[in-house]
Amino acid sequence: MAFRTDVINKQGYFISLEGGEGVGKSTQIRLLGADLKEKGFDIIETREPGGCPGGNAIRHLLLEGDIHRWTNATEALLFAAARSEHVTRVIRPALDKGQWVLCDRYIDSSLAYQGDASGIGEDNIRKLHYIGSQGLMPHRTLLLVLPNGEGVERAKIRDGNQGNRFEKRDLDYHKKVNEAFHKLALENPERFRIIDASGTAEMVHKRIMHSIDDLLS
Structure with missing residues (x-):
C-alpha cells in the first residue's frame, strides 16, 4: 500500500523529527522553528x-501509567487515533x-516502536495510517541518532528516572527501536536524513539546517 505525498501543498513543507528516547528532538524542533521564523x-x-x-x-493515556497498561495492539490503535485527529485538525x-x-x-x-519493537508489523501500522490519516507523509524526516543506550541515559537524567511508559522499557526494546529507525532511513533515502545528535545543541542544529538546504532555496 503506497503512501500519498502528492496531497501536500507545495507552498509549505512538512518536516518530522524522529529518533529514540533522549536524542534531543524537542530542543531541535525549537531551534529549527526559531531559525525558520527568522528567515521569514x-x-x-x-x-x-x-x-x-x-x-x-x-x-x-499512552504515556502515563504502568508499562503494561495497554496491549501492543491497543497501543497501536491509540497512536493511530491520536494521529488521525492531529492530521485532520492541525497538520x-x-x-x-x-x-x-x-x-x-x-x-x-x-513503525519503529509499535510496528517493529512491539511486533505489530509495519504493514499493519501502514494500514492504520492510511485509514486514519489518508497516508499523509512528511516531505523530509530528520532522524536524530546516538549510540545505543546513550539516549536512554540522557532521558533518565533529564526526567530524574521518572520517565514515561516508553522510557521505562528495557535496553533491548530501545535497541530494536533504533534498528527499526535505521532500516526505515535506509529504505527511504529520498525522505530521510540521518543526523548525528552528539555534541552541543548548536552543533546538531547546524547539521539539521544543512540537511534542509534544498527546501529553503
Whole structure:
C-alpha cells in the first residue's frame, strides 16, 4: 500500500523529527522553528502524540501509567487515533495554508516502536495510517541518532528516572527501536536524513539546517 505525498501543498513543507528516547528532538524542533521564523517562513511546531485537544487526551493515556497498561495492539490503535485527529485538525489545514509544519515524531515512530519493537508489523501500522490519516507523509524526516543506550541515559537524567511508559522499557526494546529507525532511513533515502545528535545543541542544529538546504532555496 503506497503512501500519498502528492496531497501536500507545495507552498509549505512538512518536516518530522524522529529518533529514540533522549536524542534531543524537542530542543531541535525549537531551534529549527526559531531559525525558520527568522528567515521569514510561516511555521507551526507540534508533536505526537498530541498537537490538538483529542491528541493530547490520548497522549496522557499512552504515556502515563504502568508499562503494561495497554496491549501492543491497543497501543497501536491509540497512536493511530491520536494521529488521525492531529492530521485532520492541525497538520493538513496548516499545509493547505502554505505553512511549514515541524512535528516531533510522526508515523515513523509508530513503525519503529509499535510496528517493529512491539511486533505489530509495519504493514499493519501502514494500514492504520492510511485509514486514519489518508497516508499523509512528511516531505523530509530528520532522524536524530546516538549510540545505543546513550539516549536512554540522557532521558533518565533529564526526567530524574521518572520517565514515561516508553522510557521505562528495557535496553533491548530501545535497541530494536533504533534498528527499526535505521532500516526505515535506509529504505527511504529520498525522505530521510540521518543526523548525528552528539555534541552541543548548536552543533546538531547546524547539521539539521544543512540537511534542509534544498527546501529553503
